[in-house]
Amino acid sequence: MSAININKNNFQNEIMDSEKTVLLDFWAPWCAPCRMVVPVIEEIAGERPDIKVGKINVDEQPELASKFSIMSIPTLVVMKNGKIVQQVSGARPKKAILEMLNEERWKNKMKVIIVGGVAGGATAAARIRRLDEHAEITVFERSGYISYANCGLPYYIGDVITDPEELTLQTPESFFKRFHINMKIYHEVISIHPDRRTVSVKNLENGEIFEENYDKLILSPGAKPTQPRLPGVGIDKLFTLRTVEDTFRIKEYINKNHPKSAILAGGGFIGLELAENLRELGMDVTIVQRPKQLMNPFDPDMASMIHNEMRKHGIKLVLGYTVEGFREKDNGVEILLKDNPSLQADMVVLAIGVYTRHSISKRSRSGAWHQGKYRSE
DSSP states (O other), X not given: OOOEEOOTTTHIIIIITOSSEEEEEEEOTTOHHHHHHHHHHHHHHHHOTTEEEEEEETTTOHHHHXXXXXXXSSEEEEEETTEEEEEEESOOOHHHHHHHTOHHHHTTOOEEEEEOOSXXXXXXXXXXXXXXXXXXXXXXXXXXXXXXXXXXXXXHHTTSSOOGGGGBSOOHHHHHHHHOOEEEETEEEEEEETTTTEEEEEETTTOOEEEXXXXXXXXXXXXXXXXXXXXXXXXXXXXXXSSHHHHHHHHHHHHHHOOSEEEEEOOSHHHHHHHHHHHHTTOEEEEEESSSSSSTTSOHHXXXXXXXXXXXXXXXXXXXXXXXXXXXXXXXXXXXXXTEEEEEESEEXXXXXXXXXXXXXXXXXXXXEEOSOOOOO
16 A cells, blocks of 8 residues: 545545544655655555555645644654644654654653743743653744844844844744744634643634643743833834834834934833934934833942943933823824923834733643743833
């Protein structure tokens, strides 16, 4: 018996509804390692009538390749009752492929789901892989980027970093190739069901909602920028800086509109780094905030040194003032201050800290590990 050519028309019947264990080979004719594996796959298909062997040409069946998050070929997948139990990339000898079909190896394999794939989630995923080479690890990240440090984002805006690829340490493809961990970007976990150990996940690109089971669950959803409930917070010249997407949005606005002035509401770590970079672009920069010193965690003597350094570089400090709202005025933004004259700039960035994405963790009970749940600037 030879391997079956699988396509989207026979996939459900041959693979998902199969009562036998299934071995799938994702390949392409131009792939040299794939051509090395194909004879082995055909040999196994002839020797093992107890299993079903299928081949999927990724060039002809891109939808199926996407369904399995295929990022490199050849990729071999073992399925049982419609569920993936093993998935490896790269050419393998026959002995290693047969070992993949050994039920004793994978039936007790731990399945880990991680919510959030930026710094905390990506680090946790890599650590688990080092501790358990057989664990099935899936990371769901709602944005389009993984494994990056927020502190580098202002330097892309200021042209210190010119290549956007340098903002991220890993891509989903490189992460999978190095750790064999599935990084599913644009996927948001919307609810947790501890009683049946599943999560509901929404594909943000097509709206599909599905459930995924787990043995262990790690919550590392990160934080969101604080946006106070003030008049005018939603105007298009007002920004926050937390994600790579936020960075591109600010950079695009600057390149398109060439603003000459900016006001930063807040003087934490990211706020100061952004102030430095906007000033290097030649903009007039003002920092306004309610506390009377920048960097609240620092003592006053250290903060005064920061104040002097900022002023030395031409950054204006408006400290001890309460922002009451924003409104568009003369193609810019007017910042309304309590009991004081308003300020005006071409753009405003809110940098007043962050708060945890706690809506999911509130629904979780036992069986969930929590990581990186809170950070404040």
